[in-house]
Amino acid sequence: MKKKYIALFFIILIAVFLRFFKLGNIPPSLTWDEAAWGYNAYSLGIDGRDEFGRFLPFDYLESFGDFKPVVYAYLDIIPIKIFGLNEFAVRFPSAFFGVLTVLVTYFLTRRLFHPRGEAVALLSAFFLAISPWHVNLSRAAFEANVATFFIVSGVWLFLYGIQKRKWFLILSIASFVLSLYTFNTARIVAPVLVLILAIGFRKKLLLLKKQVLLAVFFGILLIFPTLKFFLSPQANLRFREVNIFSDPSIIETANQEIANDGDKWWSKIIHNRRFAYGVQYVRHYFDNFNPNFLFIKGDGNPKFSTQDVGQMYLWELPFFIGGILMLFRRREGNWWIVPLWLLIGIIPAATARETPHALRIEATLPTFQILVAYGLVNLVLSRKYCVSGIKKIKYFILTTLYLLLFVNFIYYLHGYYVHYPREYSGEWQYGYRESIEYIKSVQDKYDEILITTKLGRPYVYYAFYMQVDPQLFRDTVSAQRDPFGFVTVDKFSKYKFSGNLGSVKTKARRILYIDAPSRVPAKAQVIETFSLLNGETELVAYIR
Numbered sequence: 057m058k059k060k061y062i063a064l065f066f067i068i069l070i071a072v073f074l075r076f077f078k079l080g081n082i083p084p085s086l087t088w089d090e091a092a093w094g095y096n097a098y099s100l101g102i103d104g105r106d107e108f109g110r111f112l113p114f115d116y117l118e119s120f121g122d123f124k125p126v127v128y129a130y131l132d133i134i135p136i137k138i139f140g141l142n143e144f145a146v147r148f149p150s151a152f153f154g155v156l157t158v159l160v161t162y163f164l165t166r167r168l169f170h171p172r173g174e175a176v177a178l179l180s181a182f183f184l185a186i187s188p189w190h191v192n193l194s195r196a197a198f199e200a201n202v203a204t205f206f207i208v209s210g211v212w213l214f215l216y217g218i219q220k221r222k223w224f225l226i227l228s229i230a231s232f233v234l235s236l237y238t239f240n241t242a243r244i245v246a247p248v249l250v251l252i253l254a255i256g257f258r259k260k261l262l263l264l265k266k267q268v269l270l271a272v273f274f275g276i277l278l279i280f281p282t283l284k285f286f287l288s289p290q291a292n293l294r295f296r297e298v299n300i301f302s303d304p305s306i307i308e309t310a311n312q313e314i315a316n317d318g319d320k321w322w323s324k325i326i327h328n329r330r331f332a333y334g335v336q337y338v339r340h341y342f343d344n345f346n347p348n349f350l351f352i353k354g355d356g357n358p359k360f361s362t363q364d365v366g367q368m369y370l371w372e373l374p375f376f377i378g379g380i381l382m383l384f385r386r387r388e389g390n391w392w393i394v395p396l397w398l399l400i401g402i403i404p405a406a407t408a409r410e411t412p413h414a415l416r417i418e419a420t421l422p423t424f425q426i427l428v429a430y431g432l433v434n435l436v437l438s439r440k441y442c443v444s445g446i447k448k449i450k451y452f453i454l455t456t457l458y459l460l461l462f463v464n465f466i467y468y469l470h471g472y473y474v475h476y477p478r479e480y481s482g483e484w485q486y487g488y489r490e491s492i493e494y495i496k497s498v499q500d501k502y503d504e505i506l507i508t509t510k511l512g513r514p515y516v517y518y519a520f521y522m523q524v525d526p527q528l529f530r531d532t533v534s535a536q537r538d539p540f541g542f543v544t545v546d547k548f549s550k551y552k553f554s555g556n557l558g559s560v561k562t563k564a565r566r567i568l569y570i571d572a573p574s575r576v577p578a579k580a581q582v583i584e585t586f587s588l589l590n591g592e593t594e595l596v597a598y599i600r
Contacts, residue, residue, distance in 0.1 A: 060174060060178065063178055064159075064162055064178065064181065067158065067162075067178070067181050067182045067185050068155065068158060068159055068185075070182075070185045070186065071154070071155045071158040071159075071184075071185035072155050074185065074186065074191050074194075075151040075154050075155055075191060075194045075195060076151050078473070079143070079144050079147050079148075079151055079195060080142060080143040080144035080147070081143070081477075082195065082472070082473060082476070082477050083195065083196055083359075083476075083477070083484045084477040084480075084481040084484050084486050084589060085143075085481065085484040085485055085486040085487075085488070085489055086143055086146065086197075086484070086485070086489070086517075086520070087196070087197075087359065087484060087485060088120070088485060088512055088513035088516055088517070089119070089197070090143075090146050090147070090196060090197040091146075091513075091516045091517050091519075091520045092107075092117075092119045092120070092513075092516050093128055093129055093132055093146055093197045093199075094132060094136065094141060094145070094146035094197070094520055095107055095141075095516055095519050095520045096117055096119070096129045097129045097130070097131075097132035097133045097136050097146075098136050098141050098520075098523070098526070099526035099529075100112075100129060100130065100133055101133040101136060101137055102525075102526055103526060103527070105526065105530075106118070106129070107516075107519070107526065107529060107530075108530065108533075108535075109530050113126055114126060114237075114281055114282060115281070115282040115284075115285035116285055117129055118543060119543075120513055120542065120543055123285075124199070125199065125236070125237050125238050125239060125240065126237060127199070127202065127234060127237045127238040128149060128150075128197065128199040128202055128238060131149040131153075131202065132145070132146060132148070132149055132197075135148035135149065141520060141523050146197050147195060147196060147197050149197070149202060150193070150194055150195070150196060150197050150198055150199075150201045150202060151194050151195060153194075153201060153202045153205040154190060154191075154193070154194025154195075154201055154205075155194075156205055157184065157190070157201075157204055157205045157208055157421075157422070158181050158184050158185045158190075159181070160205065160208050160209050160212055161177075161180050161181045161184050161208060161422045161425070161426075162177045162178065162180065162181040163177070163212055163216075164177075164208060164211060164212035164215070164422075165177035165180045165181070165422075165426055165429070167212060167215035167216060167219060167390070168215065168389055168390050168391070168393060168394065168426070169388050169389040169390075169391070169430075170215075170219060170389055170390075172388065172389070173388075173389065175429075175433050175437060176426070176429045176430050176433050177429075179428075179429035179432060179433065180422055180425050180426045180428075180429040182429075183372070183422075183425040183428055183429055184421065184422045184425045186465055187367075187368065187421075187425060188354065188361070188362065188365050188366070188367060188368070188369070188468050188472075189354075189367040189368060189414060189418075189421065189424075190418075190421060190422075191472075192360055192361060192362070192414075192472075193360065193414070193415065193418055196359070198415060198418075199238050199239045200238075200239045200241065200415050200416070200418045200419070201418065202238050202239070203235045203238035203239035203241070203242040203418075203419065204418050204419055204421055206231045206232065206234045206235035206238060206242070206246075207231075207232065207235050207242060207245065207246055207249065207419055208421075208422065209228075209231040210228050210229075210231035210232040210235065210246065210249070210250075211228075211249065211253070211393070211397070213225075213227045213228035213231055214228040214250075214253050214257075215390065216228075217264075217267070218257050218260050218261075218264075222264050222267045223267060225264065225267045225268060225271040226267065226270055226271045226274050228271070229250075229271040229272070229274055229275040229278075230274065230275075230278065232246045232247075232249070232250055232275070233246075233275055233278040233279055236279065236282075236286075237282070240404075241404045241405065241416055241417075241418075241419055242419060243286065243404075244403060244404040245400055245401055245403070245404060245419040248400050248403070249397060249400055252393075252396055252400065253393070256390075256392065256393070299407045299408060299409070300333065300336050300337065300340060300407060300408070300409050301333055301407065306329060306332050306333060306336060307329050307332075309332070310327045310328065310329045310332045311329075313327040314327050337406055337407065338406075340405075340406045340407070340408065340409075340411040341402055341403075341406035341411075343406075343411035343412045344402050344405065344406070344411060344412040344413070344417050346412055347373070348366075349366065349367060349412040349414075350366050350367050350368050350373075350424075351366040351367075351368055351369070351370050351372070351373050352366050352370070353366060354366045354367050354414070355367065355412065355413065355414040355415075357410075357413075357414075357483075358476075358479075358480040358483045359483060359484070360413075360414040360415055361414060362468065362471045362472050362475075362476050363480075364471055365464075365467065365468045365471065367414050368424060368428070369461070369464045369465070369468070370460075370464060371457065371460040371461055371464055372428045374431070375427075375428045375429075375431035375432045375435065375436075376424065376427050376428050376431060377431070378431035378432075378434070378435045379426075379427035379428055379429070379430040379431025379432075379434075380395070380427055380431070381431075382430060382431055382434040382435065383395070383427065383430055386434065394423050394426055394427065394430075395423075397420065397423050398420050398423040398424070398427075401417055401419040401420030401423070402417050402420060404416065405417045432457075436450065436453055436454060436457070437454075477589055478589045478590050479590065481588045481589040481590065482588050482590075482592070482594065485511045485512060485517070486588050486589065486594065487511060487586045487587075487588065487594035487595045488511060488514060488517040488521075488595075489517065489521055490586045490595075491570050491584075491586045491595050491597065492517060492518060492521040492522065493521070494584055494586070494597060495568070495570070495597075496522070498568070499550070499568070501566065501568075502550070502564075502566045502567060502568040503550065503564035503565060503566045503567065504550050504551075504552060504562055504564040504566075504567050504568075505550055505551050505552070505567070505568045505569075505570065506552050506553075506554065506557045506560055506562070506567060506568070506569050506570070506571075507551060507552070507553050507554075507557075507570045507571075508553075508554070508555065508557060508570060508571045508572055508575070508595070509553050509554060509555045510555070510571070510572045510575075511594070511595075514553050515545040515548065515551070515553050516545075518548075518551050519548070524548070524549065528548075528549065529548050529549075532547075532548045532549045533545060533547070533548040534546045534547045534548070557569055557571050557575070558577070567599065567600070568597060568598075568599060569597070569598050569599065569600070570595055570596070570597055571595070571596055571598070572594075572595065572596070573585070573593045573594075573595075573596045576596050576598055577598075577600065579600070580598040580599065580600050581598055581599050581600070582596055582597070582598045583597050583598060583599060584596070584597040585597070
């Protein structure tokens with residue numbers, strides 16, 4: 057007992073270090089979504105209203121036309137009160153709940169393989185603690201990372217309630233419902249997981265009717281206030297924007313193939329657009345099992361991967377495959393939850409045009425790590441299943457494994473902390489903060505400041521880094537909403553935002569321009585430049 061808790065303590069220490077070390081500086085800047093989380097939390101902490109004035113919103117936060125679940129903003133209020141409105145505070149909830157997910161993974165895995173899951177539980181927690189996938193997503197303000205904690209906790213609390221403390225079923229439902237209020241993908245994954253668990257444990261649940269009824273009632277009570285929004289067009293706005301079913305090229309291809317076949321009846325069956333969409337969905341689903349994505353390069357988006365290490369380590373591959381085989385062979389405990397959870401977690405992400413996508417399938421964690429741990433324990437560490445039972449071979453395998461783990465881990469850390477910020481600072485909208493720090497020192501000299509939207513969503517960076525009073529922002533903001541619900545902020549206070557600064561109409565005499573270097577007029581006077589960490593000029597301050 058003492059040894060396992062000492063081991064768990066050091067695993068959590070590793071998780072804390074990997075998620076909090078230089079958290080405010082790496083990644084090198086805030087994305088506009090992170091800045092929006094921070095400013096909305098800042099606003100809610102001052103007067104209980106979001107940036108656009110909605111009082112204590114519980115159904116959504118309007119952000120660039122994306123109607124986001126609200127939990128992350130509320131979780132960010134206290135860190136911002138304590139640490140101030142800065143990068144560290146904004147990312148604190150993600151890092152904090154990332155660490156808690158590692159801890160809960162240990163207790164979850166013990167319940168999955170109860171009563172023989174101790175080694176698998178410790179290794180699962182350790183592999184999640186050092187996972188490039190989970191570390192990367194825990195170090196930025198990704199609400200998906202917090203939703204993963206609630207889903208993992210929901211499954212653990214459910215198993216704990218079934219096996220030991222029946223009233224924990226209520227806490228399980230509460231955790232699953234909180235995931236719905238945290239990230240859009242969870243709105244599909246969590247209910248399906250609950251349904252699968254209910255079916256799988258139906259006999260035991262029938263013996264706990266009182267607790268089950270109270271849990272269901274409590275869950276409905278929590279969901280009810282936002283149920284109307286879940287069914288609204290706004291809730292589906294992001295889905296309509298990115299899903300494969302709104303891609304007209306699939307219909308166009310199907311129609312062209314039917315025309316090529318002379319518009320025959322059988323061709324309309326073979327090339328039916330519904331069948332074509334089904335094929336696309338299956339292809340996108342299995343994209344998320346691409347070995348290049350999982351073990352070699354990782355997600356193609358640098359926000360989710362360092363681009364030279366997979367979402368998992370390469371050495372995990374044989375144990376991942378072995379873990380799957382051994383899981384189906386041995387069928388220990390509640391083994392069936394792991395593969396079903398993994399398959400369910402990819403269902404919503406497969407509807408998107410961009411696949412594979414590490415963030416949208418984060419709800420599958422920690423199933424990947426559990427499978428790796430299960431494979432390692434049963435193929436190498438177990439006396440029964442070690443190769444021929446020969447100690448020398450076993451020690452050789454373990455020594456080689458430790459060496460590969462260490463080398464792969466150090467390679468990832470070096471790349472992430474040394475090379476990644478310099479190579480990919482542009483992907484994190486680096487330059488806005490630096491230009492704003494300059495503007496703070498000179499803005500009193502100018503009547504208006506015109507800022508390019510080249511890097512995307514500049515208004516929220518100015519509200520964030522200027523720590524603009526939320527009421528001043530609301531009183532001076534000029535925002536345009538298109539029929540699809542997307543919001544474009546043209547100005548607030550003395551700041552104006554445009555993709556073409558030369559076309560902005562203004563009567564001001566003293567104007568400072570912040571634009572891309574390629575768009576600076578020939579006769580303009582450049583007074584300051586702002587570069588990425590690789591030395592490339594990203595923004596220029598000039599006057600005419």
